[in-house]
Amino acid sequence: MGRTLRKTLTVPKGYINEGKEIREIITEKEIYNKVKELAAEISKCYAGKIPIIIGVLNGSFMFMADLVRNLSIDFEVDFIKISSYGSSTKSSGTVRLLKDISADITGRDIIVVEDIIDSGLTIEFIKHRLEEAGTKSVKFATCLYKSNVAKQSFDIDFIGFNIPDKFVVGYGLDFDQKFRGLSSIYAFEEEV
Numbered sequence: 001m002g003r004t005l006r007k008t009l010t011v012p013k014g015y016i017n018e019g020k021e022i023r024e025i026i027t028e029k030e031i032y033n034k035v036k037e038l039a040a041e042i043s044k045c046y047a048g049k050i051p052i053i054i055g056v057l058n059g060s061f062m063f064m065a066d067l068v069r070n071l072s073i074d075f076e077v078d079f080i081k082i083s084s085y086g087s088s089t090k091s092s093g094t095v096r097l098l099k100d101i102s103a104d105i106t107g108r109d110i111i112v113v114e115d116i117i118d119s120g121l122t123i124e125f126i127k128h129r130l131e132e133a134g135t136k137s138v139k140f141a142t143c144l145y146k147s148n149v150a151k152q153s154f155d156i157d158f159i160g161f162n163i164p165d166k167f168v169v170g171y172g173l174d175f176d177q178k179f180r181g182l183s184s185i186y187a188f189e190e191e192v
């Protein structure tokens with residue numbers, strides 16, 4: 001096997017932390033393979049059921065789109081929008097509901113799709129919101145998981161990649177609204 005070439009990019013002029021370098025930590029191919037694997041696992045787990053797949057906006061849109069395209073089961077989609085970071089790079093410790101779920105989720109099987117679980121605050125909040133509505137079951141899928149940092153009170157069902165506590169961007173994840181469109185995942189080498 002050849003070595004994977006890890007690309008680097010620099011934060012452009014005019015942005016906070018301009019000039020800092022970001023380095024690719026997960027390639028497009030690695031994401032592609034992992035998404036297929038997770039989708040197969042989810043399809044098996046929900047065979048004969050029609051779950052509602054709830055994406056957590058904004059960051060999850062790319063992972064969610066790739067994931068659902070690889071499912072072999074019937075499903076519905078909905079979205080919820082939560083704010084936990086504001087525009088800084090560390091979790092603010094507070095969570096606000098910016099857009100609630102629209103679907104009737106009572107008695108339904110739910111899969112929540114996240115781009116990243118960092119402190120775990122966001123999904124802890126979402127779990128309570130869903131349970132209040134009397135869902136039949138709730139499971140969580142995340143592309144990235146900071147296992148050394150996440151402190152939610154329950155296990156995550158479908159995890160793409162365990163990553164260290166670095167600030168990451170790309171594949172839906174932003175830094176000050178930039179870099180969401182990158183097809184792979186990059187990390188800042190230094191603290192930002």
Ligand code: PRP
Pocket residue numbers: 056057058059060082083084085086091114115116117118119120121122123173174
């Ligand atoms: C990010 C990310 C998760 C959440 C994870 O969202 O998309 O939803 O933070 O952090 P936590 O585990 O510490 O709660 P953010 O609030 O940055 O919004 P965005 O998805 O619109 O970028």
